[in-house]
Amino acid sequence: MKRALPFLLLLSLLSGCAPEPVSQSFFAMDTVMSVTLYDGGDTDALVAAQQEVNRLDQLWSRTRPESDVSRLNAAAGSGTPVEVDPDTAALLEQADRAARESGMAFDPVMAPVMDAWGFGATGSESTAVHRVPSQAELDALLPLTRDLPRVEGTAVSLPLAGQAVDLGGIAKGAAAGHVLEVLTGHGVGSAIIDLGGNITALGEKPDGSPFRVMVKDPRDSEGGICVLSLADGATCSTSGGYERYFEADGRVYHHIIDPSTGYPARSGLLSVTVVSQDPYWADAWSTALFVLGAEEALDLWREGPETVQAMELILVEESGRVLVTEGLEEGLEFLGEEAGYTCEIVRR
Ligand code: AMP
Ligand code: MG
Numbered sequence: 001m002k003r004a005l006p007f008l009l010l011l012s013l014l015s016g017c018a019p020e021p022v023s024q025s026f027f028a029m030d031t032v033m034s035v036t037l038y039d040g041g042d043t044d045a046l047v048a049a050q051q052e053v054n055r056l057d058q059l060w061s062r063t064r065p066e067s068d069v070s071r072l073n074a075a076a077g078s079g080t081p082v083e084v085d086p087d088t089a090a091l092l093e094q095a096d097r098a099a100r101e102s103g104m105a106f107d108p109v110m111a112p113v114m115d116a117w118g119f120g121a122t123g124s125e126s127t128a129v130h131r132v133p134s135q136a137e138l139d140a141l142l143p144l145t146r147d148l149p150r151v152e153g154t155a156v157s158l159p160l161a162g163q164a165v166d167l168g169g170i171a172k173g174a175a176a177g178h179v180l181e182v183l184t185g186h187g188v189g190s191a192i193i194d195l196g197g198n199i200t201a202l203g204e205k206p207d208g209s210p211f212r213v214m215v216k217d218p219r220d221s222e223g224g225i226c227v228l229s230l231a232d233g234a235t236c237s238t239s240g241g242y243e244r245y246f247e248a249d250g251r252v253y254h255h256i257i258d259p260s261t262g263y264p265a266r267s268g269l270l271s272v273t274v275v276s277q278d279p280y281w282a283d284a285w286s287t288a289l290f291v292l293g294a295e296e297a298l299d300l301w302r303e304g305p306e307t308v309q310a311m312e313l314i315l316v317e318e319s320g321r322v323l324v325t326e327g328l329e330e331g332l333e334f335l336g337e338e339a340g341y342t343c344e345i346v347r348r
Pocket of ligand 1: 105106108166167286
């Protein structure tokens, strides 16, 4: 591809049109990711972006024994802090803030509960045994949640034995922030970063118009519920029960757990999409707002923490109502009508 690039550039110059996009797909953090450059393409930038995601995956994985997260989890309750990479410490601090601001709807120490459901460590999904844990089992595990990691510089500890961190609800957003920096550092001015459904726009399309992204229909993996414009630097992150689930005794159990019950969240929502200038918050809050439900999500958007007030939301309710906050109205193309959804714009 590297050798083909000058040729492609030459072709596009001669023909006067925008250069061909160049794209790289890879598997990391237990999901498919891709980075696409629209402004001429620098394959070094693509390689560097993938390397950066792999580096972070090695720090934050729960299955690699030498990762920061595995070492932290192994030392839980020992009283001895673990030295972690500055990027891990920064992520844990962001997770701490998301946990506190969401009233613990976002809880980064839910790993023992996730494991009980078989939604185990990132990377082990294919071998995980999904099961419905007994109430007694959950009652024994819930006291291990909510007590957040202590972070002092790069020294981190978990206060209770048996505790474990799971950063699955924020790691992809964090990785998007890192990739954005890598691409900008390589002089890339126009790109789409898609890290397992967390989509970040860098710049605009070569014709100067904003990038357009589709939000999935949570009931139909092939279909879309709407298409929206994504401004420069914005991330669109979607959380939904449809992304990972199993069925038992005629019921569906999904991977987003309500920390107050230890059960998959049942808040009346099928999915939550957050659009934010901050990729960390887009990811963490899409998970948290899915737990909290539409009413509380909109209350927080109207008068909650600044981070949430600055976001725009798409809340897809089980009833078929799709609530879209007003900042997304311009450029919104609603696709859900045929599938029985109705769209409502929510004002401040
Ligand atoms: P997302 O796809 O970003 O909504 O993240 C879902 C992932 O976050 C799950 O697979 C778990 O790893 C983790 N998770 C599940 N429930 C929670 C929660 N209440 N707070 C924080 N992380 C969670
Ligand atoms: Mg998330």
